[in-house]
Amino acid sequence: ETGVTQSPTHLIKTRGQQVTLRCSSQSGHNTVSWYQQALGQGPQFIFQYYREEENGRGNFPPRFSGLQFPNYSSELNVNALELDDSALYLCASSPGGAWGTEAFFGQGTRLTVV
Amino acid sequence: KQEVTQIPAALSVPEGENLVLNCSFTDSAIYNLQWFRQDPGKGLTSLLLIQSSQREQTSGRLNASLDKSSGRSTLYIAASQPGDSATYLCAVRPRETSGSRLTFGEGTQLTVNP
Numbered sequence: 001e002t003g004v005t006q007s008p009t010h011l012i013k014t015r016g017q018q019v020t021l022r023c024s025s026q027s028g029h030n031t032v033s034w035y036q037q038a039l040g041q042g043p044q045f046i047f048q049y050y051r052e053e054e055n056g057r058g059n060f061p062p063r064f065s066g067l068q069f070p071n072y073s074s075e076l077n078v079n080a081l082e083l084d085d086s087a088l089y090l091c092a093s094s095p096g097g098a099w100g101t102e103a104f105f106g107q108g109t110r111l112t113v114v
Numbered sequence: 115k116q117e118v119t120q121i122p123a124a125l126s127v128p129e130g131e132n133l134v135l136n137c138s139f140t141d142s143a144i145y146n147l148q149w150f151r152q153d154p155g156k157g158l159t160s161l162l163l164i165q166s167s168q169r170e171q172t173s174g175r176l177n178a179s180l181d182k183s184s185g186r187s188t189l190y191i192a193a194s195q196p197g198d199s200a201t202y203l204c205a206v207r208p209r210e211t212s213g214s215r216l217t218f219g220e221g222t223q224l225t226v227n228p
Contacts, residue, residue, distance in 0.1 A: 006157075033215055042118070042203055042218035043158075056215050090157060092216075103148065103205075103216060105158035 004093050004106035012112045013081050021076040021109045023091030032074040033103070034066060035090040043090055049074055078111075086113045116141045116208055120219035127194055128227050135189040135222045137204035142182050145207045148216065149178050149189050152201045161202075162189070166209075194226045 005024045013019050025032050031050045035043035045058035049068035063079040072093075078085060088110050092103040117140045127133055137147070146165045150158040162171045162178040164187070170179040177190040187204055201223045205216035 004157075035216075035218075040220075042205075042220045043216075045215055045217070048215050088155070092158075102160060102163045103207075104160060105150070107157040108155075110155065 004091055004104050006089075006091050006106035006109050008109060009107065010110045010112075012114060015081055015083060015113055017081050018077065018079045019081060019111060021078075021089050021091075021111070023074045023076070023093075023106060025072045025074065025091075025093035026104050029093035029095050029104070030072050031094050032068055032072065033092045033094075034074070034076045035092065036060070036085075037088040037090060037108075039087070046076070081113045083113050086111060116144075116206060116217045118204060118206060118217050118219035120202075120204060120222050122222060123220070124223040124225075126225040126227065129194060129196060131194050131226075132190070132192050133194055133224075135191070135202050135204075135224070137187040137189070137219055139185045139187075139206050139217075141208065142185055143209040144182065145209055147178075147180055147187050147204060147206050149176075149187075150203045150205065152203060152221070154201075158203065191224075194224075196226050196228050198226050199224055 007022045033048040034046040037043040048056040052068045065077045068074045088108045090108045091106045094101045094103045119138045121136045148163045149161040164171045164180040175192040180187045201221040203221045205218040
C-alpha cells in the first residue's frame, strides 16, 4: 500500500507566475484535501475534492483552484503568485464518504515566491 | 467558527521526562480529533486518532485523551527521548464535514535534550 506522495518537493517561482502542485492519494482513498502551512503556523484548509468534485473550500481566493482525476490524484493550481503564497503545501487523503476517518498527509511541497 | 489552541507553544525538557501537551477547541461538535507529529520542513505523521465517542487512545509511549464537552485534549508522552523532538499538532474534524477537512492548532514545538 503506497502512501500519499506529492511533487515536486521544492519549487521556486517569480511573483505573478502560475504554479501546479501534484498529489497522489493513498490507495483506496477517494477524498483529497489541500492545506497551506506558513512558517511557524498550523496548516490552513484550502479545499477538498471528493470523487472529482470540490466539496468544501476554506478562506482562499479564486486564484487557488484544483482538480481531481478519475484515479483520485489531484492538482493544486495557483495563479498570479504573490510573495505571501510562499509556504509548505500539504495534501491529505482519506476514504471519504465515511465519517470520522483518519487523514494521511504527504511530505509537502515547499513553494518559494521571489 | 472552530478555533483550536495549543499550549504551550514551545517546550524544552531533559530526556526521560514524562510530559503533557494541551489542545483546546471552541466547538464541541466534532467527529474526531487527530494528533500529528511534524519534523522541520516535512509533512505530517499521524500519531493518534480519537473518535468523538472515545475518551482516549494509546500507541506505545503516547496516550491521547479527549473531553469533548469541555473542548480539551491532551497528548501524554512517557519517558521522552531526543527522537521525540518535533512539532506536535492537534486537529479537529468538524461534525458537518466529511473526509479530511481539518482545523489545526498552531502546534507545540518540543525539544528533548540528551
